[in-house]
Amino acid sequence: MKTLDFCMCPSAVRRILAFVSAGAAAVVIAGCAGVKDQYAASADAQQRMAAEAAADTKAGASVDTQATYLKLVEQMQKEDLWFASLAHIDALEQRWGVSPESTRTRAEALRQTGQAVSAEAAYKRLLSTPLASAGYRGLGLLAGTRGNYAEAVQLLTQAQRRTPTDALLLSDLGYAQLRAGQIEDARLPLMQALQLRPDSTQAQANLALYLEVTNQRDQATALMDANRMSETTRLAVREAAQQLRAPGGLAAPIVAAASASTRGEPIVAPLALKPSRWTGAGGMRTATQTNPPASNAEAPFSPNSIPRGTP
Template identity: 35%
Template sequence: MIRAAAALPLAAALLIAAAPKADPTRNLYLQLIDQARADGRPRAAIAYLDDFDRRYPGDVQARVLRVNSLLDLNDVSGAEAAAASLPGGPESSAVRGHLLCARGRWAEAAALYRQAIGASPADALLRNALGYALLRAGETAPAVEALRGALDLAPADRAIRNNLLLALTVSGQRAEADAILRQIRDGGEQESLRRHLAAEAARIIRK
């Protein structure tokens, strides 16, 4: 999955969990954890989570965040161990999908993302994750459709746009990809992204 013009781990931008409780301190902690992950500081996120767990033991949303933070660190085994205590159901389907993606089990991950979308059909990030998993599983047509839907829901999200561009490139739909690329006003950014897309598409096709 690509964000802007650089590759990032799949788990970096997705969180599916129970709705937060009306507790300002709890919510502040969760915001700090989310911000640490967004800033590329997963070790800080885990430190916040360790403190959070002492105050709010057993919190499902914190468990999901811990799994994602460990995936940010490429600690797949640790993430799998942390996910073992998650409850079943659509709330944890997405994070289990991340774990399967980290192991290269793309088709199985796509099935879990579909379950999660069933519970949150307007979640653009879920549709983005589904589209990328389908692309890596070799299902280019449904991947493009999933990513088009994700971009419709979040038209300003560059990561989703770039994943759609990647899927279009892999599937040979270069005219549509070029039309989207021409909307990027910065010529340097456009050219850099073209090169990155070509390299990433070649890597996926080779596999």
């Protein structure tokens, strides 16, 4: 929150820098686990989730079987088992039919597995449903993947109007605005994202990127210190900011840098950093601008106002 395509191992990146929206400066985790380890991890995760779903059903914890299945699919996607989730979505819809919820999970899986055309069609089907916000957000992330950040801003704004307190959506929007050169506008959603989700590495990284891009290095350092960001993550944020400040930086793809990830969101939002959020291969992006804001545009940043997040 782009046309950055980074070839990364599906399990290599958990979430790094932003717009991803899915964004354009990517933070990637160096090194991939062995193929054998990946398969073993995927199998273990699927077995664990299947057992949990069965236990929930047996205990009567779920409202109905369809709800349980949707819960299983969503958990698989949280584990980045996107391809496997598509098979389960097929099974779910075969038994209970298509619903806005199943369409949303399908659209996300299609985007995360590099099937942009099919994902776009699925997101558009959501626009006339109660899940319109998810549809606009997905379309915005796809626009960011194509490097069309102005369009991404428009679509993400539509999503944000429908779900104004979604912290990761706000982070994506702020990142997209940075990449679109709307630096002043990016400050509000990025600050909102961090205060709504102070423990989100995506929100932390995107705001740090904004501060770096607007030449507020001391404040950026204070924010990263307060949240105990790793040196690799700090380097990724600073390199992304440097590239964006360079002539033509807003239009040019950002070179991937090594970074660390966490089990949650990307560090800098797609318009942060999440695997395949902005790129079909699972890369990430960040945004910045060449011109700093007016002297009165940015209030002093107080690290004491930012709760410590998990490292």
